[in-house]
Amino acid sequence: MEVCGLVTEKNEPVPLKSISVEVLVQDHVSTVSSTLQYVNEEERPLEALFVFPLPADAAVCHFSAKIGEKEIVAEVQDRESARDQYDDAVSSGQQAFLLEESAESPDVFRLSVGCLSAGQNAAVTIIYVTELSVQDDHSLRFCLPAVLNPRYSPAGSAAGIVSEISSGAVPYTLTLGVHVSSPKPISKLESNCTLGPLVFLRSDHTQATVNLSPGHMFDKDFELFVYYQDTHQPSAVVEAGVTTAPPGSLMRDTVVMISLYPEFPEEVMKSLATRGEFVFVIDRSGSMDCVMHHGEGAQMRIESAKDTLLLLLKSLPMGCYFNIYGFGSDFESFFPKSVEYNQDTVDQALKRVKEMQADMGGTEILQPLNHIYSQPCYPDHPRQLFIFTDGEVSNTKEVLDLVKSHAHSHRCFSFGIGEGASAALITGMAREGSGHAQFITDSDRMQPKVMQSLRFALQPAVLNISVDWTLPDGVTVDTLSPPFSVLFQGQRALIYAQLKGESSGVSEGTVTVKYSLKDQPVTNQLHFRLKPTEETGLSIHRLAARTLIRSLEQEERSGPADAEGIRSRMVELSVQSGVSSVHTAFIAVNKDSRQTVKGPLLQRRVPTNGLSFVIAHMDANYDRITVHGSKLSALCVDEQSFHASKMQGVISFPERTFVKMSSWVPEGIKNFFHRGSATTTPSSYQTDSENKNRHAPEPPKDALLQLVSLQKASGCWDLDEALADVFGKTEDELTDQKPAQVDGSVWVTLLALIWLYGCKIEQQVEWQFVAMKAASWIGSQKVGDLSQCVCAGNVLLGCQVTKETLGI
Known part of the structure; x- marks a missing residue:
């Protein structure tokens, strides 16, 4: 270290x-x-x-x-x-x-x-x-x-x-x-x-x-x-090689980067999956107790994650399977194995979600992943993994290798929360798990990004993907990118390829991507000119080399017999x-500089964000601590800093961290601070700004989340005071305005749909699946004149929503 x-x-x-x-x-x-x-x-x-x-x-x-x-x-x-x-x-x-x-x-x-x-x-x-x-x-x-x-x-x-x-x-x-x-x-x-x-x-x-x-x-x-x-629009960038590079090498030959945007047939996109096993993995390490951003009305990260879980749980289709894991230094799951989605299991899960806290220490992500992968999958219910973390781990490549080794049995959707979340971890898990990555930074809301990923998870799986090249005589191709394992509607797919040889006359090539979607064959094609694009430098060659290097690194970590040969190829390409x-x-x-060095060189650690460090040397039992460096003011300690360095006999304490001093801290270190060596009392370990963040007044209740929380697993609502409160009405008002021929649950479910389309249309991406379940439930009931009910609902709520808009 x-x-x-x-x-x-x-x-x-x-x-x-x-x-x-x-x-x-x-x-x-x-x-x-x-x-x-x-x-x-x-x-x-x-x-x-x-x-x-x-x-x-x-x-x-x-x-x-x-x-x-x-x-x-x-x-x-x-x-x-x-x-x-x-x-x-x-x-x-x-x-x-x-x-x-x-x-x-x-x-x-x-x-x-x-x-x-x-x-x-x-x-x-x-x-x-x-x-x-x-x-x-x-x-x-x-x-x-x-x-x-x-x-x-x-x-x-x-x-x-x-x-x-x-x-x-x-x-x-x-x-x-x-x-x-x-x-x-x-x-x-x-x-x-x-x-x-x-x-x-x-x-x-x-x-x-x-x-x-x-x-x-x-x-x-x-x-x-x-x-x-x-x-x-699909596009191609063709880049000429360097004439001084060795013949046959990547840098000598022409390289092409193809950007494709698969377009799925509209009728297929309307039929979202009603099956699946959905596993939600939530970071509960101490840093999740930080604010999402430093603007007005910012939520704690853990609270935003809890609201998002509520929305996800209410959006799942009846009859699927689900489970929720929390992880930190250890992990726990809500159920021993994924359970069927029904009213009883959803109620149990939501009760646990409300109790969730950022109280599980560090960020050990390998343990829960290993446990999830050890569970057998449910036949005809594809496993979809949703991972939320604001942290970073030092064993990123080990995590990615684990996800990749189980790519055949699941898809992985990952979410990086807050500034500084590891892009390598978040994008890598999604790439190796054939899913999609999202970053929630600054004042972004978590819910819309997560619901977009849920839509991807419910899209029909793309199977039998093939990439074919049509090139002039004399030109051959080596595809440098790994084979596609997943395609999503509207998402870009990049292909890097090395073109060898020269054409005698034809100046155009074609790349064709074929796949099957719900048993339908689909073809996407792009024609491109072989003439190099102007002013690209060598950026495409270098990105192609990076792609190849990453593939070789992964191949090397998988432990093949020819590890030394792979390493040599990697060094040569690099x-x-x-x-x-x-x-x-x-x-x-x-080499022109030379000076006499007397004594050891001063060593300076340059912070990326102006943070001074305190170096603390401890004895083997961690019951005595010697501190060097800057004054100990507003000091608090987090568990991951301690565990990351205690094995080395040296521990670094940032002057400001975002985690409270908690019960894991060895008594010797606690006593050190209690003896008055720090300038603050134990009750004020956080800085003023952090205390302000932690004790900020509760934000007002979100009406949309209140509505969603009241929906039943089947998609309907009950006529009660809590639902009336969301609409700004009394329970009596809802009852008095109900058309005589309509059941109470049908009436208020219709009202909920009218309210969503009439008052919350700008947040439709968040409630789209909640509304689809509601419309489906109403369609399954015996209802008389729906048009009359919609008119009555519009009058009550002050909206102007048509029956066709509601999708019933």
Whole structure:
């Protein structure tokens, strides 16, 4: 484990001064160039360590350092060789820079800046390319991660990703500019942060620039949403190779990226599944007791998850199976195995949901997954797994391998809650589990995103997927992307392929995707020109190389006999393409620099969000604690920090965490704080802002959730005072206005539908399945004149909804 937070006795300022980011968005791909400006303010040479997050699927393809007027461009080398070079250079007084990917998670990088002279500046530039993900509203999302949250290491694990929590202003500035270029006109750009004016560079709106407004506090992810006209049109980007690369290599040949958007027949889309086993897995670690965002009226994450569970449970079809798991350091399930969905089991589950708290410690996700996968599946009820977490784990790749090994028996839908949720974990589980990933950040509501995923889960499964290429004579193709295991209506499917050889005359190729949907054969086809697209750089080659590298990494972890051969192929591909992998690193050495090193180099841990650390050394029994570093003010401790590091005899306590000091803390540590060594009493371990978040007044009851909570499992409602209250009426008013020929349950179920369509139409994505169940239930009852009932309901509720709108 890396000992994090090493500081001098004086606790001097960190050496990172500014970050400058340039983003080039080309259609569905972004190229990001980040320059980090360091200065050594010490009186002697310094070694700085900077740990930072990147998007999970980023392909890091350039690393350089500029010292004064001299620029050193790093090379990709075998990891061990690069580390040896770095150590040799630093120990001999040369300046050196080492950039490497974490072995545990592909979205965490570690930058070592070695032997900066006193007073010296160094500008480090990192460039990576990444795909933009498609959102529900057809926008493309770019995310610049700012927050690196604690990575929970399971008990007994040797893993140790250095980790931090965002807690306020960073000690460095951020400037960010975006340039968007696309064959399709740009409709608009939106962001969760304040942007300057959008400037179009061409009259056809195919190029534009925008900048982040000055004064941005880099305490949350920067998100940009790009809206194109006709986003969902299939497209192809063809990129020429490099003539100096070895013949037959990926970098020498032409590479194509195909974006497909499968369109399912309308009649098939209307028939959503009525069967299935739905397993909901909810993070109940301590950090779920944080607010969703820092705006007005923000809910606690655990409360938002509970509301979402209510909506999910009420939206499930009768006769399916379900279960709910809560996990933290351990896990528990509501039922020993999944149970049939009926009124009795739903009532039991909702009672347990109301009692759920964020009280289960760390984030051990492997245990519940192993338990779920050990349970036999129900015949004719496909298993659908919904996983909610705000956390991050240090064994991400182990989790993903487990999900992939059971991909044949389930689909996995994952949800990342809050800033800094691990993109590698969330997107990886959905990818390996043939599902769909969603991120709930800033002021996003959880419910609409989750209900969209439920619609995907209820879509008919796509079977027998095949991809066929038609190319001119003399041209062959190697598909680099893993075979498709899932397709969803309206969601993008990306294919990377290497084209070999040359055509004699024909300049067009065709890719055809075929599959069957409810026994119907479906064909989607795209024709594309073989002529290379202009101005793409090598971004498509690098993304293709990244795709191939990730596949090889997974193949290596599965333990084949030829592990060494796979590793060699990976290193060769990484070095040729200049794209990092788990077995390679970027190394840059300034051979012109050499200075005498007297004594050990100062080591500095550079926080991603301006957080100072306290280093506490404990004896073997953890009953005596020695603290070095900054003053102990408003200190609280979380279990995952303790367990992640107690095996090493060193524990790092962030000055502000989001978890209360609880019963797991060893008495020796509790006594240390109780003896008055801290500046606060035990009752005030949280900071003022955190106490304000925790004791915020209860938000007013949500009328929609109240209505949903009263619905029966079958889809109907009872005529009672609680339902009347949702409509703003009395129970007598509902009874008096009821048409004589109609049963009370039919009447109020009809009223509920009218209220949903008349008063809550903007939230339809959240209640669509609740309404479908209600309409289906009414259709199964013997009702006289429905039109008259709808008219009476409209008068009572002040709405103007037609019978046809209600879907009965």
